[in-house]
Amino acid sequence: MHSRWLTRLSWSVLVTGFGFLYIPIVILIIYSFNESRLVTVWSGFSVKWYGELFRDEQMMNAVWMSLKIAFMSASAAVVLGSMAALIMVRFGVFKGKMLFTSMITAPLVMPEVITGLSLLLLFVSLDQFIGWPDGRGVLTIWIAHTTFCMAYVTVVVNSRLQDLDESLEEAALDLGANRLKVFFVITLPIIAPALAAGWLLAFTLSLDDLVIASFVSGPGSTTLPMEVFSSVRLGVSPKVNALSALLIAVVSSFTFVAWWVLRRQERLRLVDLQGAQKQQDQA
Amino acid sequence: MSSSVSSTSNSVRKVQLQINGVSKDFDGVLAVDNVSLDIYQGEIFALLGASGCGKTTLLRLLAGFEVPSAGSILLDGEDLSRRPPYQRPMNMMFQSYALFPHMTVEKNIAFGLKQDKMPKARIADKVAEVLELVQMNGYAHRKPHQLSGGQQQRVALARSLAKSPKLLLLDEPMGALDKKLRTRMQLEIVNILEEVGVTCVMVTHDQEEAMTMADRVGVMNNGVLSQVGTPMEVYEQPNSRMTAEFIGSVNMFEGTLKADAVDCAEIQADALDCNLYIGHGITGTEGMELAVAVRPEKINVSREPPSQQYNMARGVVEDIAYLGSHSIYHIRLRSGMIIMASVGNINRQLASDKDQRITWEDEVYVSWSDTCGVVLYS
Amino acid sequence: MARLTSWRPGRSLVIAVPYVWLLFFFLAPFAIVLKISFAESQLAQPPFTNLVAVVDDVLTFSLNLFNYIDLYEYDLYLRGYLNSVKIAFFSTLFCLLLGYPMAYIIARMPTHSRNICLMLVILPSWTSFLIRIYAWMGILKSNGLLNNFLQYLGVIEQPLEIMHTSVAVYIGIVYAYLPFMILPIYANLVKLDYSLLEAAADLGAQPWKSFVRITLPLSLSGIIAGSMLVFIPAVGEFVIPELLGGPDSLMIGKLLWAEFFNARNWPGASAVAVVMLLLLVLPITLFHRYQARDLELKPDA
Numbered sequence: 001m002h003s004r005w006l007t008r009l010s011w012s013v014l015v016t017g018f019g020f021l022y023i024p025i026v027i028l029i030i031y032s033f034n035e036s037r038l039v040t041v042w043s044g045f046s047v048k049w050y051g052e053l054f055r056d057e058q059m060m061n062a063v064w065m066s067l068k069i070a071f072m073s074a075s076a077a078v079v080l081g082s083m084a085a086l087i088m089v090r091f092g093v094f095k096g097k098m099l100f101t102s103m104i105t106a107p108l109v110m111p112e113v114i115t116g117l118s119l120l121l122l123f124v125s126l127d128q129f130i131g132w133p134d135g136r137g138v139l140t141i142w143i144a145h146t147t148f149c150m151a152y153v154t155v156v157v158n159s160r161l162q163d164l165d166e167s168l169e170e171a172a173l174d175l176g177a178n179r180l181k182v183f184f185v186i187t188l189p190i191i192a193p194a195l196a197a198g199w200l201l202a203f204t205l206s207l208d209d210l211v212i213a214s215f216v217s218g219p220g221s222t223t224l225p226m227e228v229f230s231s232v233r234l235g236v237s238p239k240v241n242a243l244s245a246l247l248i249a250v251v252s253s254f255t256f257v258a259w260w261v262l263r264r265q266e267r268l269r270l271v272d273l274q275g276a277q278k279q280q281d282q283a
Numbered sequence: 284m285s286s287s288v289s290s291t292s293n294s295v296r297k298v299q300l301q302i303n304g305v306s307k308d309f310d311g312v313l314a315v316d317n318v319s320l321d322i323y324q325g326e327i328f329a330l331l332g333a334s335g336c337g338k339t340t341l342l343r344l345l346a347g348f349e350v351p352s353a354g355s356i357l358l359d360g361e362d363l364s365r366r367p368p369y370q371r372p373m374n375m376m377f378q379s380y381a382l383f384p385h386m387t388v389e390k391n392i393a394f395g396l397k398q399d400k401m402p403k404a405r406i407a408d409k410v411a412e413v414l415e416l417v418q419m420n421g422y423a424h425r426k427p428h429q430l431s432g433g434q435q436q437r438v439a440l441a442r443s444l445a446k447s448p449k450l451l452l453l454d455e456p457m458g459a460l461d462k463k464l465r466t467r468m469q470l471e472i473v474n475i476l477e478e479v480g481v482t483c484v485m486v487t488h489d490q491e492e493a494m495t496m497a498d499r500v501g502v503m504n505n506g507v508l509s510q511v512g513t514p515m516e517v518y519e520q521p522n523s524r525m526t527a528e529f530i531g532s533v534n535m536f537e538g539t540l541k542a543d544a545v546d547c548a549e550i551q552a553d554a555l556d557c558n559l560y561i562g563h564g565i566t567g568t569e570g571m572e573l574a575v576a577v578r579p580e581k582i583n584v585s586r587e588p589p590s591q592q593y594n595m596a597r598g599v600v601e602d603i604a605y606l607g608s609h610s611i612y613h614i615r616l617r618s619g620m621i622i623m624a625s626v627g628n629i630n631r632q633l634a635s636d637k638d639q640r641i642t643w644e645d646e647v648y649v650s651w652s653d654t655c656g657v658v659l660y661s
Numbered sequence: 662m663a664r665l666t667s668w669r670p671g672r673s674l675v676i677a678v679p680y681v682w683l684l685f686f687f688l689a690p691f692a693i694v695l696k697i698s699f700a701e702s703q704l705a706q707p708p709f710t711n712l713v714a715v716v717d718d719v720l721t722f723s724l725n726l727f728n729y730i731d732l733y734e735y736d737l738y739l740r741g742y743l744n745s746v747k748i749a750f751f752s753t754l755f756c757l758l759l760g761y762p763m764a765y766i767i768a769r770m771p772t773h774s775r776n777i778c779l780m781l782v783i784l785p786s787w788t789s790f791l792i793r794i795y796a797w798m799g800i801l802k803s804n805g806l807l808n809n810f811l812q813y814l815g816v817i818e819q820p821l822e823i824m825h826t827s828v829a830v831y832i833g834i835v836y837a838y839l840p841f842m843i844l845p846i847y848a849n850l851v852k853l854d855y856s857l858l859e860a861a862a863d864l865g866a867q868p869w870k871s872f873v874r875i876t877l878p879l880s881l882s883g884i885i886a887g888s889m890l891v892f893i894p895a896v897g898e899f900v901i902p903e904l905l906g907g908p909d910s911l912m913i914g915k916l917l918w919a920e921f922f923n924a925r926n927w928p929g930a931s932a933v934a935v936v937m938l939l940l941l942v943l944p945i946t947l948f949h950r951y952q953a954r955d956l957e958l959k960p961d962a
Contacts, residue, residue, distance in 0.1 A: 010766045014778070017763045021785050021839065024796035027806060031799065084679040088956050094676060103683040105952040106945055109889060111897020113914045114934050117921060118690030121931065124707045125693050147686045150679070158956050170348055171381035173368040175395030175446065179671065189385045201787075208789050211899055215921075225791050232791070232904065236799050244792040251788050259780055272429040 025248060032241035049242040056239065062227035066207050069138060069223060073145035074202035078195055080146065081153025081202070088154070089161040107151040116215030119144045123216060136218030144216045145209060149202035156201060160194035193262075200258075204251065296323040299482050300345075300450055305354035305364075307340055314340040316506035317354070322450075327476060327483045329497035331490060333529070337506035338486045339454065345484060346375045346452055358449060369398070373450035378458045380439035382427035388414075388438050389423040395446045413441040416475060433464050440472065444479060451476070453485035457492055469495045490530050494518070502526050518578075523661045527576040534582070534622050536575045536656075540567050548658070549593075550575060554620035560593035562653035567660070574659045581655040582624035584612055584641060588648050595650035598622065600643055612641070614649055622649055691938070698931035701725050709927045728932035738916060738933065742940065745913040748827060749895035752834035753842075756891050757884065759835070760842035764883075765876075767843075768850035779847070786840040794833050794904050801829050801905065825907030833901040838894070842887040849883025850876070882951050889948035893941055913937055 032050075036043035053059060084104055087094075107115065123140050126132055133139050168190070172182040188195075210225035217223065231237050300322035307315040315337045322328050330338040343349045345356060347368030356364040363371050374395065383391050389410055396406045414420050417437040427435055436456070443451060456472060457465040473496050476483055487493050493500050494514035501511045502525075510517055510526045521527035524535065536559060538552035543565055550559040550573065559575050567573065589595050601621065602613035605628075612624045632640065641647055700709040710725075732738045767778045785793060800806045801824040808820040823829050853876065861871035899914035906912065913933065921930035 010762075013759075013762045014766055017759055017839075018778075018781055020759070020836065021782070024793065024800060024836070025785065025788070027800065028792070028796040080679045080682055083675055087676055087679065091672060091676065096680070099688075100676075100680055100683070101953045101956060102949055103687050104956065105949045107687060108952070109893035109945060109948055111894055111914060111937065111941070113897050113899050113917045114694075114938060117917065117930060117934050118694045119686065121693045121697055121927070122686070122690040128707065143686060147682070150682075155956070165379055165381060167377045167379050167381040168383060170346075170368070171375070171377055171442075172383070172394065173348075174346055174371075174373075174375045175442070176369045176398030177394075178367070178369050181398075186383060190383075204787050208791065210791055211918075225789070228789075228791055228795070229900075232795050232798070236795070236802070240792070240795060241799075244789070244795065247792060248788045252784060255780065255784055255787060259776075263776070269428055272426075 028241055029245040029248060032238070032245040034238060034241075037238060049238040050246075053239050053242045053246075058222075059224075059227055059239070059243070062222050062224040065138070065221060066224035069141050069145060069213075070203045070206035072142050073149055073206040074199045076142070076146040077149035077153050077202040078199045081150040081198060082157045082191075082195060084150065084154040085157035085161055088158055090166075104151050104154050107148045108155070110148075112209070112211035113215075115148060116144070116212040119147070119212070120215040136216055137221040140216040140218070141213050141221060141223065144212050145202075145206040148209075148212065149205050152201050152205060153198035156198040157191060157194050160191045164190060200254075296325070298322070299324040299359060300484070301355075301357040301360075302341075302345075303355045303357065305341070305344060305351045305356060307337075307344055307349055308352050313506050315344065315351075318503075318506075318508045319354075320501060320508060320511065322482060322484060324482055325480050326498040327473065327485065327496055329493035329500045330484065330486045330503055331493040331500050331530070332488065332503035334488055336503045338488075338503045340506075341503070342375075342452055342454055342484065342486045345450070346373065347371050372446075372448055373452060374443040374446055374448040375452040375454060376439045376443045376456060378455040380427075380435045380459065382435055382439060382442070384427055387424050387426055388419065388430070391427070391438060392442045392445050395442065399446065409445055413445045416444070416478070417441045432460055433468060436460065436468060440475065444475075444481065448481065451481045451483040453483060455487055456485060457487070457489070465492070472496065502529060504529070519657070521576065521657060521659065524574055524576070524659050527657065527659060532579055532623060533576045534579065535659075536577070538573065538575065540565070540569055540571045540573060543567060543569065547653070550658075554616060554618040555596050556617065557593055557595060559656060560653045561656055561658060565658050575656040576659055577651055577656050579611060579623040579625040580609075580627075581651050582622065583650050584614070584624045584626055585648050585650070586641065586645070589650040591650060594653060594656070595648060596622065597646065597648055600641060600645045600647055603643065612647075614647060624649055694931045694934050697928055698728055698935045699725050700928045700931075701727070702926045702928050707927070708925055725928070728928050729936075731929065732932055732936060737911070738913075741911050741913040741916045742936070744911050745896045745898075746940070748830055748834070748910065748912060749892050749898075752831055752838065752895050753888050753892040755831065755835045756839050756842040757888060760839055760887065761846055761884070764843045764846035764850055768847050768853070769855075775851075782840050782843050782847075790837060791900060793837060794901055797829070797833055797836065798824070798904060801832070824905065825910075827906065827910040829905035829907075830902050830910040830912070833905045834891075834895050834898060837901065838891040841890040845886040845890065846880060846883040849880045849886075853879055882954070885947065886951045886955075889944055889951075893944050893948065896941060897937060 031042070033045050033047060034042055035046040035048070084100075088101070088104070119140070120136075123133055123136060127134065133143075164187070169182050169186055172186045173179070177185060208225060209223075210229050213223045214226055214229075217226065228240055228243065232240055298321045300320075302318055302320040302322075305315060305318050306313060318341060330341060332338045340349060344351050344364075347363070347366060347370075351364050354364070355362050358372065383394065386394070392410045392413060393406050396409055401409070410423070411420070414423060417440055419434065419437050419441065422430065422434065422438070427438070430438065436459070457468060460468060469492060485493075485496065497514065499512060500514050500517050502509050502517060504525050510522045512520070517526065518530055521530065521533075527533045528535070536550075536552040536554055538550045538559060540548065541551045541558060542549040545564045547563065548561040548565045548567075550561065552559050552575070561575070583589070588597075596616050598614040598616040600612055601615045604611040604613075607628070609625050609627045612626060614622045614624060616622060697709055700711070702708060703710050763782070767775055767782070770778060798805075802808070803820040803822060803824060805824070807823070808817070811817045812820065823832075857875055857879075858871050861875055862868070866874065897914040897917075898912060899918050902910050902912040902915045903918070906915070917930050917933045917937070920926050920933060
């Protein structure tokens with residue numbers, strides 16, 4: 001009786017929690033198909049706002065701009081973040097490691113307004129003294145996003161590297177491959193899923209960032225969140241609902257496919273393991 | 284069996300690996316302390332010791348994963364101690380096997396050969412050859428996780444043999460296997476190694492494994508190599524209390540030297556009423572402190588008093604551990620010392636005939652012959 | 662553990678690349694913020710004065726403390742700071758109260774359903790933050806869905822004023838940051854050895870007692886990491902108070918934004934940032950201590 005009461009409590013906590021997380025999203029998607037301009041009054045099914053969205057050139061330009069920046073930032077962040085993770089896990093103690101660890105962990109929690117302001121002031125000062133980066137735009141957003149995304153990549157890759165059996169790398173060294181080769185032939189392929197996950201995380205973080213981009217962007221480099229923000233500030237707009245629904249659909253299907261692939265692999269692995277066990281029993 | 288290889292032939296065999304005064308300290312802690320050792324060509328040598336004794340560090344120094352703080356390592360007369368692992372003609376089988384999870388069995392074995400830029404066709408031949416050697420021919424296209432523990436071990440062995448190394452290093456080779464499989468694989472691996480004829484240094488904490496597999500054993504303690512010899516030498520003639528107690532179990536009598544002749548010696552033991560009698564002369568001065576070690580299976584247990592006046596004691600059976608093939612008797616002497624005696628269960632014992640057997644609380648005599656005690660100075 | 666000498670030259674290079682990047686683009690900017698917080702605002706490009714300048718052939722060095730004095734004098738900023746800390750603190754508490762039970766329940770599920778639930782927790786944080794806050798605008802408005810629904814049910818007659826109040830800000834922050842609370846606690850609880858609890862039960866401990874004595878202390882590092890992941894960014898939050906908040910939910914991130922974008926007072930904004938950073942030094946250090954432990958190589962590996 002006692003445990004049934006607990007089970008019920010568990011379920012209600014989970015339902016409340018997930019309801020809280022998902023109801024707003026579901027409502028958002030439903031109302032993206034609303035005929036009416038008034039977002040909160042249902043007046044019939046329609047996909048006209050999707051059409052409006054695609055005809056909105058400014059919005060489409062911002063989408064393209066954001067995707068471009070997210071792609072570049074994620075790629076750079078994966079390179080730098082993986083290097084940082086490798087340093088943390090495999091390089092032992094070195095001079096200034098404390099500071100390095102701090103600079104990796106601090107961006108994870110640093111309020112965006114501070115990061116944005118400080119980077120902007122850096123760019124302005126640089127411009128003043130060395131004439132680079134010569135105004136603000138895609139380049140400065142890319143630098144800013146790479147910097148704050150790499151910390152996340154480091155955390156993701158770091159945990160995978162810690163689980164990696166170091167004797168795998170030693171075995172490759174022992175069999176005649178040098179350090180560099182071991183990294184590319186053994187370490188990299190094994191941590192590849194973590195790199196992919198880190199890249200995707202960095203991509204979505206960059207795609208999502210409003211505050212930092214607002215500080216360091218210049219004329220002609222309006223990103224999607226900036227565009228959405230300026231239209232949302234004026235009130236609820238059905239076009240934004242359509243955009244949101246599309247974004248959510250894309251992200252969830254991506255996540256779901258990734259999850260499904262991983263699960264299938266895991267299941268295949270289990271089947272293989274059982275097969276091997278059986279063989280051993282027969283032997 | 285391999286352990287029957289006599290140590291007397293060592294003088295004519297070629298030394299392949301020389302370890303000269305090698306030390307390794309990690310931030311001030313000496314993991315390996317001035318170890319010198321010669322390994323002969325074609326032998327299987329086991330480094331035996333408790334965990335943390337420095338045996339694994341010594342193996343890693345050989346493989347090149349650590350750089351010695353002092354000393355040199357010579358393979359066929361060539362100093363390797365500063366060379367990176369990928370330039371040493373030796374290969375290692377890891378405790379976890381360290382099979383590359385993203386490569387098939389075939390690719391795993393070919394990995395080392397590819398690093399040597401061997402032509403493709405030769406690689407394929409060589410892979411087939413070593414797979415045949417470890418009887419894994421049918422598994423070339425499997426991934427490591429599709430293999431059982433025993434199969435993974437065979438593949439790991441094949442991979443480390445594929446490059447025909449001058450020296451094979453085995454790190455706790457049976458560590459990841461269950462007990463039953465272990466006994467089978469010990470003999471199988473020895474057969475494979477002897478077929479290939481490769482010189483081999485292995486590390487283990489399991490004395491039974493070391494004695495089964497190795498021609499010679501080196502006992503390590505606190506970073507120091509305390510004794511080197513054939514398994515029989517190390518067991519029957521331990522050179523220190525530490526070795527005697529680490530390998531097998533032993534009854535240790537502390538005492539002082541009473542008399543020393545050319546062919547015999549007498550030692551007064553605190554725990555015994557009579558003196559200990561050793562059937563050979565020893566080098567020592569009267570009154571010096573030493574110890575005599577007697578293995579449990581050398582001790583005779585009887586109800587009747589033995590005919591000898593030395594090497595005997597009277598006691599009460601306090602405990603009996605029945606182990607099937609033999610039983611261990613724990614006999615408490617008057618002095619309070621407990622002597623362990625191993626008695627073979629040669630006749631089938633039944634629960635009904637308990638009167639004939641020595642049992643709990645029985646008064647018994649223990650005795651041993653004058654050739655059974657080993658005198659230990661340290 | 663000592664590594665091979667042959668790795669050394671490459672080693673320095675590998676360390677140098679991310680190190681220099683972070684020094685330059687993460688640490689150096691703070692120094693510049695500090696510098697500019699002592700400058701004066703001016704109508705020029707860039708809109709602040711130099712600390713060191715040549716005026717009438719004389720090298721002058723001016724350290725301007727007015728930006729900081731302003732922060733102190735204007736009650737607005739003081740209220741902003743206090744309100745930010747208050748809102749962030751209670752939001753963190755609410756996140757913990759909802760997140761801990763969720764993490765606990767998920768961690769004790771069988772593997773299959775555990776993975777599904779974990780994905781459900783992570784999924785929202787992969788969709789746009791801005792859009793998720795926007796979703797609440799449509800719900801909380803005075804003629805929004807929540808009010809419509811409650812009025813339809815007859816629970817209320819007049820629409821509730823939630824939008825543009827601190828209640829809306831609390832809802833927004835808890836909603837947006839909940840996954841960041843759940844995940845570290847989950848990661849901690851899932852590693853917990855349940856035989857410890859069985860041992861406690863075996864030794865006669867009541868379930869709630871073994872929870873307080875064993876589970877809670879052992880998951881403390883997850884609680885701290887999660888709380889800092891919520892608290893610190895929440896203090897400087899801009900989007901949520903901007904879109905959902907009103908006059909009573911003044912927050913410092915919003916003030917900084919206004920100072921910078923609306924008043925174009927860059928030195929003033931810098932001073933706001935410096936004080937905010939000083940306020941957050943302690944929580945950031947705390948977070949760093951727990952995070953660094955995770956990032957370092959496990960001792961047994």
